[in-house]
Amino acid sequence: MTSWNKMFTQDSCSPIMEQLMFFHDHTLMIILMITMLVSFFMASLFKNKFYNRYLLEGQKIELIWTILPAITLIFIALPSLRLLYLIDEINNPLISIKSIGHQWYWSYEYSDFKNFEFDSYMSTLSDFKPFSFRLLDVDNRSPLPFNSQIRMIATSADVIHSWTIPSLGVKIDATPGRLNQISFFLNRSGLFFGQCSEICGANHSFMPIVIESISPKNFMKWVNKFS
Numbered sequence: 765m766t767s768w769n770k771m772f773t774q775d776s777c778s779p780i781m782e783q784l785m786f787f788h789d790h791t792l793m794i795i796l797m798i799t800m801l802v803s804f805f806m807a808s809l810f811k812n813k814f815y816n817r818y819l820l821e822g823q824k825i826e827l828i829w830t831i832l833p834a835i836t837l838i839f840i841a842l843p844s845l846r847l848l849y850l851i852d853e854i855n856n857p858l859i860s861i862k863s864i865g866h867q868w869y870w871s872y873e874y875s876d877f878k879n880f881e882f883d884s885y886m887s888t889l890s891d892f893k894p895f896s897f898r899l900l901d902v903d904n905r906s907p908l909p910f911n912s913q914i915r916m917i918a919t920s921a922d923v924i925h926s927w928t929i930p931s932l933g934v935k936i937d938a939t940p941g942r943l944n945q946i947s948f949f950l951n952r953s954g955l956f957f958g959q960c961s962e963i964c965g966a967n968h969s970f971m972p973i974v975i976e977s978i979s980p981k982n983f984m985k986w987v988n989k990f991s
Contacts, residue, residue: 774931777956777977778948780851781933787843794840851933854947857915859908865918865925865938865960868967872906880990886970899969900957905976909983910950917945926962929975935961950977 776782862873866883873881887901908914918927918938925938936946958973978986 778932784933858912860915862917863927865920867922867965868971877987886972900972902974905974907976907978907986909980910977913949915947917943919943923964924962925960925964928961929956929958931956953977
């Protein structure tokens with residue numbers, strides 16, 4: 765979970781999110797070093813009323829400030845491309861779940877288990893309990909087993925939506941007439957909250973997503989209730 769005054773990313777609950785956080789810190793350090801270096805040179809220029817004539821149309825300095833940014837971009841691009849490949853990779857999922865976006869709620873299909881489905885609406889104030897989260901909780905949470913590779917298939921019944929769980933590092937567009945897929949791995953139990961991240965209409969901010977990560981044993985007990 766996160767709070768209104770939190771400055772950094774949410775605590776990760778998947779290997780992909782951990783890699784995203786590492787890449788964020790890696791890029792932030794590079795940007796910080798560039799900012800400090802440029803600030804130092806700018807402060808030096810402001811202090812000195814003279815200038816170096818070799819800086820004007822100098823071939824060496826032109827070569828330096830062309831090569832150095834190119835090397836810097838390589839150090840950012842290579843980890844980024846590696847991470848993009850890992851996010852798009854589908855590694856033999858144990859469970860496939862279909863998420864369908866509607867205006868303005870989500871429906872889920874567990875087709876691997878007798879093809880049952882349910883709708884997930886935002887909880888109303890009358891359904892609230894002391895432990896509920898306002899504007900984030902739903903009436904039907906989506907249970908998933910941890911330590912299992914899961915494939916989420918997203919589509920939409922009306923307009924473009926976006927199925928997003930920040931602590932999982934997952935964001936996938938739900939487009940009408942198209943099936944998009946993404947794979948993730950839950951490495952701990954807990955409740956993980958998300959929201960539609962595509963402006964899909966008047967109630968766009970009122971279609972939350974809740975994943976309930978439970979043990980595989982409890983997950984099978986939950987599945988058996990529908991059989």
